[in-house]
Amino acid sequence: MALESKKDWILMATARSPTNIAVVKYWGKRDEALILPINDSISVTLDPSHLCTTTTVAVSPKFDRDQMWLNGKEISLSGGRYQRCLREIRSRAGDVEDEERGICIGKEDWGKLHVHIASYNNFPTAAGLASSAAGFACLVYSLAKLMNVREEQGKLSAIARQGSGSACRSLFGGFVKWEMGKDSTGSDSIAVQLADEKHWNDLVIIIAVVSSRQKETSSTTGMRESVETSPLLHYRSTEVVPKRILQMEEAIRTRDFSSFARLTCADSNQFHAVCLDTSPPIFYMNDTSHRIISYMEKWNRFEGTPQVAYTFDAGPNAVLIAPNRNVAALLLQRLLFYFPPSTDTELKSFVLGDQSIVKDAGIVTKEDMDALATPPEVKDNNASTQKFPGDVSYFICTRPGKGPVLF
Ligand code: ADE
Known part of the structure; x- marks a missing residue:
């Protein structure tokens, strides 16, 4: 059956993609339209069983325009970022044949066909958890699967980059570098996998979703203002990041947690220093974020070697990385000691994701949480044991995870 002869068919593809957290940050574009960065960045892909986007794309001759629904609500596809992704994918589409159903789409047909896209994030889109990356x-x-685009994953990453810069890194699992590239077309500004998710699979990642009432500066605006006004950003991108990227690659290759943690914390702190160096200054972290840094620094200093790495993106949420499950359990105990849920919150809706970490931490009931001992680094220094119930909305326990999969 030729494409035009019958109009009641519909062809679909469903995929799931992870989000990622940068440990060497992307901040600043050299080309706003193509989303080309001023430095390389490195990220860890997060396990999609805990944080992911699931997207179904469908094509049918019955569809009269491209449409998209995000979490069940229609959103506009007229923005440049969506238009670029759709155009780039369509221009690479191949022939598709479903003999059984008598569907035959020639690559020249894709320009005339419209798509419907339904996307769901399994976490609150407004929580600041890099939902646009996933x-x-x-x-x-x-779309590439639906339209039989036969490009390597790196080439697809360059298309995803034009939707949201850090999305390019979510095309791979494990540990990923986004190479800034040199070409003015952006053809070499792509993601490459440094190691897959099994390479360093003892790492445990705990995300503290920090309550915030403040409307944040969008990353796009913040980056532009930093590029225009921050002398520190110029120094960072030319003098600091090139060396840090090499050191981070080595730390990941050799699974050197001390080095990984020092580099991760230093890079997050420099990124936020750049934000303060921007005119007018940008504040992404809040008092809770600062408190978390201070507790982690105290613990690391007390032990003499890094127990945990922390990193913060363009928002107040903390991403904490522990070298193994034992340390992760101690980390979770500390976090729950300082940031218990407010009285009306159930424990099971307060610590989400990998429940085995919660079990390892020995916290099954609210009573377990009330009985948590004061961390030794606090006792030793007579530091404050003040608690901040409700300042963290919830925690998510996760780990490094795999890249996109088709269902
Ligand atoms: N922004 C936030 N979530 C998104 C999604 N699932 N797809 C596209 N853009 C998004």
Whole structure:
């Protein structure tokens, strides 16, 4: 059956993509339209069983325009970022044949066909958990599968990059570098996998979703203002990051947690220093974020070697990385000691994700949490044991995870 002869068919593809957390940050574009960065960045892909986007894309001759629904609500596809991704994927589409159903789409037909896209994030889109990274990675990946685009994953990453810069890194699992590239077309500004998720699978990642009433500066605006006004950003991108990238690659290759943690914390702190160096200054972290840094620094100093790495993106949420499950259990105990839920919150809706970490920490009931001992680094220094109930909305326990998959 030729494409035009019957109009009641529909062809679909569903994919799931992870989010990622940068340990060497992307901050600043050299080309706003193509989303080309001023430095390389490195990220850890997070396990999609805990944080992911699931996207179904469908094509049918019955559809009269491209449409998209995000978490069940229609959103506009007229923005440049969506238009670029759709155009780039369509221009690479191949022939698709489903003999059983008598569907035959020639590559020249894709320009005349419209798509419907339904995307769901399994975490609150407004929580500041890099939803656009998972979202655009999933959009590009699912469309590429539907339209039989036969490009390497690196080439797909360059398309996802044009939707949201950090989305390019979500095309791979494990540990990923986004190479800034030199070409003005952006063809070499792509993601490459440094190591897969099994390479360093004892790492445990705990995300503290920090309550915030403040409307944050968007990353796009913040980056532009930093590029225009921050002398520190110029120094960072030319003098600091090139060396840090090499050191981070080595730390990941050799699974050297001390080095990994020092580099991760230093990079997060420099990124936020750049934000303060921007005119007008940008404040992404709040008092709770600062408190978390201070507790982690105290613990690391007390032990003499890093127990945990912390990193913060363009928002107040903390991403904490522990070298193994034993340390992760101690980390979770500390976090729950300082930041218990407010009285009306159930424990099971307060610590989400990998429940085995909660079990290892020995916290099954609210009574277990009330009985948590004062951390030794606090006792030793007579530091404050003040608690801040409700300042963290919830925690998510996760680990390094795999890249996009088709269902
Ligand atoms: N922004 C936030 N979530 C998204 C999604 N799932 N797809 C595209 N853009 C997004």
